[in-house]
Amino acid sequence: MNIVIIGGVAAGAKAAAKIKRLLPDSKVEIYTDDTHVSYSSCGLPYYIEGNFSDYRSLLVRSVEEFKESGIDVYLESKVEKILIPQQQILVAAPDKARLVSYDKLIIATGARPFIPPIKGYENFNNVFTVRKIEDGINIREKMLNSKNAVIIGSGFIGLELLEAFVKNGLEVDLIEKNNRIMSSFDADMSEIIKARLESYHPKTFRFHIGETVSEFFGSNGSLTTVRTLSGKEFNTDMVIICSGIVPNVELARDAGIELGESGAIKVNKIMQTSAPNVYACGDCTEERHIVSGRSAWVPLGSTANKEGRCAAMNAAGIYTEFEGVLGSAVSRCLNTTMSMTGLTELEAVQFGYTPVTAVVSKPDKVAYMPDVGDITLKVIADKVTGLLLGGQAVGSIGADKRINALATALLAHLTVQEFNQNDLTYSPPYSTTIDPLLNAMSILCTKVSRPC
Amino acid sequence: MNIVIIGGVAAGAKAAAKIKRLLPDSKVEIYTDDTHVSYSSCGLPYYIEGNFSDYRSLLVRSVEEFKESGIDVYLESKVEKILIPQQQILVAAPDKARLVSYDKLIIATGARPFIPPIKGYENFNNVFTVRKIEDGINIREKMLNSKNAVIIGSGFIGLELLEAFVKNGLEVDLIEKNNRIMSSFDADMSEIIKARLESYHPKTFRFHIGETVSEFFGSNGSLTTVRTLSGKEFNTDMVIICSGIVPNVELARDAGIELGESGAIKVNKIMQTSAPNVYACGDCTEERHIVSGRSAWVPLGSTANKEGRCAAMNAAGIYTEFEGVLGSAVSRCLNTTMSMTGLTELEAVQFGYTPVTAVVSKPDKVAYMPDVGDITLKVIADKVTGLLLGGQAVGSIGADKRINALATALLAHLTVQEFNQNDLTYSPPYSTTIDPLLNAMSILCTKVSRPC
Numbered sequence: 001m002n003i004v005i006i007g008g009v010a011a012g013a014k015a016a017a018k019i020k021r022l023l024p025d026s027k028v029e030i031y032t033d034d035t036h037v038s039y040s041s042c043g044l045p046y047y048i049e050g051n052f053s054d055y056r057s058l059l060v061r062s063v064e065e066f067k068e069s070g071i072d073v074y075l076e077s078k079v080e081k082i083l084i085p086q087q088q089i090l091v092a093a094p095d096k097a098r099l100v101s102y103d104k105l106i107i108a109t110g111a112r113p114f115i116p117p118i119k120g121y122e123n124f125n126n127v128f129t130v131r132k133i134e135d136g137i138n139i140r141e142k143m144l145n146s147k148n149a150v151i152i153g154s155g156f157i158g159l160e161l162l163e164a165f166v167k168n169g170l171e172v173d174l175i176e177k178n179n180r181i182m183s184s185f186d187a188d189m190s191e192i193i194k195a196r197l198e199s200y201h202p203k204t205f206r207f208h209i210g211e212t213v214s215e216f217f218g219s220n221g222s223l224t225t226v227r228t229l230s231g232k233e234f235n236t237d238m239v240i241i242c243s244g245i246v247p248n249v250e251l252a253r254d255a256g257i258e259l260g261e262s263g264a265i266k267v268n269k270i271m272q273t274s275a276p277n278v279y280a281c282g283d284c285t286e287e288r289h290i291v292s293g294r295s296a297w298v299p300l301g302s303t304a305n306k307e308g309r310c311a312a313m314n315a316a317g318i319y320t321e322f323e324g325v326l327g328s329a330v331s332r333c334l335n336t337t338m339s340m341t342g343l344t345e346l347e348a349v350q351f352g353y354t355p356v357t358a359v360v361s362k363p364d365k366v367a368y369m370p371d372v373g374d375i376t377l378k379v380i381a382d383k384v385t386g387l388l389l390g391g392q393a394v395g396s397i398g399a400d401k402r403i404n405a406l407a408t409a410l411l412a413h414l415t416v417q418e419f420n421q422n423d424l425t426y427s428p429p430y431s432t433t434i435d436p437l438l439n440a441m442s443i444l445c446t447k448v449s450r451p452c
Numbered sequence: 453m454n455i456v457i458i459g460g461v462a463a464g465a466k467a468a469a470k471i472k473r474l475l476p477d478s479k480v481e482i483y484t485d486d487t488h489v490s491y492s493s494c495g496l497p498y499y500i501e502g503n504f505s506d507y508r509s510l511l512v513r514s515v516e517e518f519k520e521s522g523i524d525v526y527l528e529s530k531v532e533k534i535l536i537p538q539q540q541i542l543v544a545a546p547d548k549a550r551l552v553s554y555d556k557l558i559i560a561t562g563a564r565p566f567i568p569p570i571k572g573y574e575n576f577n578n579v580f581t582v583r584k585i586e587d588g589i590n591i592r593e594k595m596l597n598s599k600n601a602v603i604i605g606s607g608f609i610g611l612e613l614l615e616a617f618v619k620n621g622l623e624v625d626l627i628e629k630n631n632r633i634m635s636s637f638d639a640d641m642s643e644i645i646k647a648r649l650e651s652y653h654p655k656t657f658r659f660h661i662g663e664t665v666s667e668f669f670g671s672n673g674s675l676t677t678v679r680t681l682s683g684k685e686f687n688t689d690m691v692i693i694c695s696g697i698v699p700n701v702e703l704a705r706d707a708g709i710e711l712g713e714s715g716a717i718k719v720n721k722i723m724q725t726s727a728p729n730v731y732a733c734g735d736c737t738e739e740r741h742i743v744s745g746r747s748a749w750v751p752l753g754s755t756a757n758k759e760g761r762c763a764a765m766n767a768a769g770i771y772t773e774f775e776g777v778l779g780s781a782v783s784r785c786l787n788t789t790m791s792m793t794g795l796t797e798l799e800a801v802q803f804g805y806t807p808v809t810a811v812v813s814k815p816d817k818v819a820y821m822p823d824v825g826d827i828t829l830k831v832i833a834d835k836v837t838g839l840l841l842g843g844q845a846v847g848s849i850g851a852d853k854r855i856n857a858l859a860t861a862l863l864a865h866l867t868v869q870e871f872n873q874n875d876l877t878y879s880p881p882y883s884t885t886i887d888p889l890l891n892a893m894s895i896l897c898t899k900v901s902r903p904c
Contacts, residue, residue, distance in 0.1 A: 010885075043820060043880045057820035156879075290875070302878035305885055323873040330877035339877055368495060368509035398850075404876045404887075405856040411874050412864030421775035422863050423742070424856045425782035425791055426754035427608075428495045433462075433757055435856075 001026040003315060004089060004102035006079045006251070010301050011282025012108030013038035013061060014308030015315075016071050019106075022316040028071045029100065031091055033078035036133045037063060042301045044136040045160035048143060049167050055137055082107075082255035084275045104277050104315040107257075107265065108308065109248035111283035111299050116152070116177075116243050120216035124223035127216065127239045130157055139240065143168055146237035150174075150226045152213050154181035158242035159197075159333035162205060166334060172205035173234045175226070177212040182338065184329075186345045188359065189392045192376050193338055196394065200334045208232065245299060247284045260286035262297035269321040271311035279315055281307035288324035291342045291389055291410050292351045298325045327390075328407045330400040339400035341407040342390025345380050354383040358443035362436045364398045366428040375399040379406065379440040386415035386448040391440075402437045416444040417451075453478040455767060456541060456554035458531045458703070462753050463734025464560030465490035465513060466760030467767075468523050471558075474768040480523045481552065483543055485530035488585045489515060494753045496588040497612035500595060501619050507589055534559075534707035536727045556729050556767040559709075559717065560760065561700035563735035563751050568604070568629075568695050572668035576675035578690045579668065582609055583697075591692065595620055598689035602626075602678045604665050606633035610694035611649075611785035614657060618786060624657035625686045627678070629664040634790065636781075638797045640811065641844045644828050645790055648846065652786045660684065697751060699736045712738035714749035721773040723763035731767055733759035740776035743794045743841055743862050744803045750777045779842075780859045782852040791852035793859040794842025797832050806835040810895035814888045816850045818880040827851040831858065831892040838867035838900040843892075854889045868896040869903075 003019050005012045008030040020028045030037060038061040047055050063073045074093060081090040088099045113129035115121060128139050143149070143164070148171040151158050158174060159182065165172045174181075180190040181197075194207065211232060216239070217225040226234045247264040258274035260266035264286035271279045283299035285307060303325055313320040330339040348355035357380050364373040373396025380389045391406040393399045409419050420441040426433055445451070455471055457464045460482040472480045482489060490513040499507050515525045526545060533542040540551045565581035567573060580591050595601070595616070600623040603610050610626060611634065617624045626633075632642040633649075646659065663684060668691070669677040678686040699716040710726035712718035716738035723731045735751035737759060755777055765772040782791040800807035809832050816825040825848025832841045843858040845851045861871050872893040878885055897903070 040818065040820075040880070040885070042878070042885075043818060046821060046880055051822050052820045290873075300878065302885055302887075303875070324875075326875035328875045328877045330879045330882045332879065332881050337882075341875070341877070366492065366495060368492075368504045369498060370503050398853075400877055400882055401850075401853050401856065404853065404889075405860045407875055407877070408857045408860040408866075408871070409864070411870070412861070412866055414860075414864055418863070419860070421742075421773075423755065423776075423778035423780045423793070423859055425780045425793070425852055425859070426494070426752065427782045427784065428492070428498050429784050430782045430789075430852055433492070433494075433754055435754075437856075438758075 001103045002101055003028045003104045003106070004100055005030045005106045005108060006032070006089065007108035007110050007282065008032045008034065008037035008073060009039060009041060009110055010304035011308035011311070012106065014305045015106050015108060015281060015312040016066065017061070017069065018309050018312035019316050020069055020071050022312065022318065024070070030066070030071065030073045031077045031079050031089070031100070032073070032075060034132060035075055037061070037066070037073050037075065039133055040301070041131060044130050045157065045164050047136045048140045048161065049164035055133060058133065079251060082251055082278070084255050084278065087277060102277070104279065106311050106315060107252055107273070107278065107280040107284060108282040109251060109284045111245040111247045113241060114244045114246045115241060116213065118213050118216055123221065124216060124218050125221045126223050126237065127241065129241050130161065142238050143170065146170060148172065148236050150234050150236040150239045151242055152239065153242035153244065154207070155184060155242060155244060156329065156331040160331060161240050161242060163333045166204055170204065173208060173236065174205060175208045175211050175213055175228065177210070179210045181207055181209065185338065185340060185392050186378065189376070189378055189394055192394045193336060196336045197334060245283070247297065247299070249284055252280065252284070261295045262286050264297045269323070270314040270319065271307060271322060272314070279311040281311040290324045290326050294351065296325065296327065298327050300329060326407050326410050328403065330403065335396070336394065337397055337399040338394050339403040340390070340392040341403050342388070342410045343380065344390060344392070348380055348382070348389045353389060355380050355389060356383045356444060356447035358440040358447070360436045360439045360443070362432055362439065364396055365430060366432055369428050373398060375402070375436055377402055377436045377440055379437070379444060381416045381444050381448060383447065384449055386417050386450050388414055388416060388419060402435070405437060416441055416448050420445055453555045454553055455480045455556045455558070456552055457482045457558045457560060458484070458541065459560035459562050459734065460484045460486065460489035460525060461491060461493060461562055462756035463760035463763070464558065466757045467558050467560060467733060467764040468518065469513070469521065470761050470764035471768050472521055472523050474764065474770065476522070482518070482523065482525045483529045483531050483541070483552070484525070484527060486584060487527055489513070489518070489525050489527065491585055492753070493583060496582050497609065497616050499588045500592045500613065501616035507585060510585065531703060534703055534730070536707050536730065539729060554729070556731065558763050558767060559704055559725065559730065559732040559736060560734040561703060561736045563697040563699045565693060566696045566698045567693060568665065570665050570668055575673065576668060576670050577673050578675050580690065580692050582613065582692065582694065594690050595622065598622060600624065600688050602686050602688040602691045603694055604691065605694035605696065606659070607636060607694060607696060608781065608783040612783060613692050613694060615785045618656055622656065625660060625688065626657060627660045627663050627665055627680065629662070631662045633659055633661065637790065637792060637844050638830065641828070641830055641846055644846045645788060648788045649786060697735070699749065699751070701736055704732065704736070712747045714738045714747055716749045721775070722766040722771065723759060723774060724766070731763040733763040742776045742778050746803065748777060748779065750779050752781060778859050778862050780855065782855065787848070788846060789849055789851040790846050791855040792842070792844040793855050794840070794862045795832065796842060796844070800832055800834070800841045805841060807832050807841060808835045808896060808899035810892040810899070812888045812891045812895070814884055814891065816848055817882060818884055821880050825850060827854070827888055829854055829888045829892055831889070831896060833868045833896050833900060835899065836901055838869050838902050840866055840868060840871060854887070857889060868893055868900055872897055
């Protein structure tokens, strides 16, 4: 059996390794236009920050390691076309183009940075995005010779870069087109994140909210000034565009493979696309949201790994379902941990629920203990049924601890009333006597229609 | 309405405060033989260690604060008898005995240290137990003038005291009668705890396993030597007995109130005892174990708070169920976090399950990050159904993080197969790409009878 995988960062690499273990006699090949394979893209901000010194720490498996386990990796080999009826792909390898046949094809083409329409974008060598190993190397090198930077976008990646630059002594202007930072969180939690970050010392950064970057200026290939629609100008040594990502679906779409509502590749529960013998997984693929039951696109490394594994198992003939995602995520910026799972209050309204919420601010351990941190926890439930819908946590390093308990509750479709009976661990160094999650449930019990 | 509460540490204090808020016009009285009311007993080891300097930090509400909210607290007032038919209690107050009438009685008499049969126990002033505020004050004072100590028992409290003494420069001999330390965990996890603790520097302590203390020796009221059954002798400046606790049920039992299988007071789901208008809550009370469905006695501060609240609500006429406990607990000793929930493997066998287990050892974040800790996680499931039964985590500070997610799964009666679809948060500073919980589930999927 010939198994061909397009893309080899997380989902593709995982799928290749898994399928080779399941079918040792099969031929497994990875084709990628990238210069590296099997790496932790999520770790790039921490490499840039200098949390570790060798970018090769980000590499999970090398081409040689793949080779040793019988998997051929073709780097810098762009797949130009998928020919569904012929079960072939057209590869533009560095030397010459060729056709490769497959019995099973796994599309793991990932996603790429979204570039907003900015005049002059293509002209400058000190404008970066953060996606590939080279991006990390280039940004770190430039950062070490810079005094200041502009970051465009304040999502997870934008804020991770903010930490990296501030910790390396740069002055940073972060420009956000929305009217608040970190807009994947609800507005009230965005404000808490902003206030918390702004309490950081030394505060060598400024947020510019509701500003849309319209134009880059510079000379000799080097950007010097960023201008916004409102006419503000920022002189800077470097610019990082962190305005989100878009799925790489062109290859699939051109082959007639169906896309989902989100624009990512549509798959069923066993990761099959609409084309025979073609699977998709990772950041190019649409998921089902376990809470809403609707299609969603939540491109994250942990999900890519799981989907890669699931696609490989099914391609190998072992029926395995992937239920979907909860949208669980966590990130750190300076003094602040931000974590979330499930639906936001806004999404809950959009999906037809009548959300009620509880926001609890508490110390992260008993207040008499040393090194007490803080946690602000928001929990969202449906008023009518009491069904838990989602939650967000912001605070010191341990603030994410509650989100995985809440994610588990969402997976189990628990109600507020049911979760209120939870027995969570308590000891003075680890929690308050009543965990913030249970404080939130107590409040929600008074707000939902069905009594607790 | 006259509401009388016997005992005022956690459950009693919580019940009093809650019922007064629900029924502002009621008369609420707390009777206790203690010299303090409403305090964090769980915090005593951290006070002894010196994590904070004023023992008053442990006091949650003072007698004066109770008074202000309309609750009368009678300290050093031992209740001698409950007269069920008369709805009265007999109180031996410091001045003189008296009878107090109640409409509703809440028994929150707590628990006391279990004292093993040791010859000479009653003779010495440098032998301590850890339960009340005075115990903490006395132990800390003695510790500051001691060079070494003997701890008898290696459960949560014994190990918390070990930390306190080691951090204060004492040499410590810890004597454990079982053949392993921390025997509320499974044997394999006990070994991991022991090995981890023994890697601590400076290691100024020794474990003596399988040794039963038989006799104390000393002179002039001061103990100097501890002898074990096997004839070993330990010279020491002080001894702490941490051999577990027993529920204070004598008052209830003498009044004809039914006790449960565990020996603690039996209550129904709304915290009613077998006697009319009498409720019980806190460490003196038996619980239902949510996983096994059987009676259990898991005396912990967080549960005491919840039971106190539940008893108060029902006594006030608001029907509220308390479902039970999962046995979730966490504690710290030196470099080691220990946390557990649900049934151990041993308990699972005792209760008729056919347990399968997965033990996973992983870094607590992506290995290329700085300050990487470790976590060893054991998850237990039923082979036949795949039902999750329990789990234990040992490792660096964040090792408890997974236990609350697992507790939530136990509450929801999830199977291994269901949990395996969980979407847990991932980011390099917070977790490995695949969370150890999901690694454990993958392993268990291969061991349970129903395929994943």
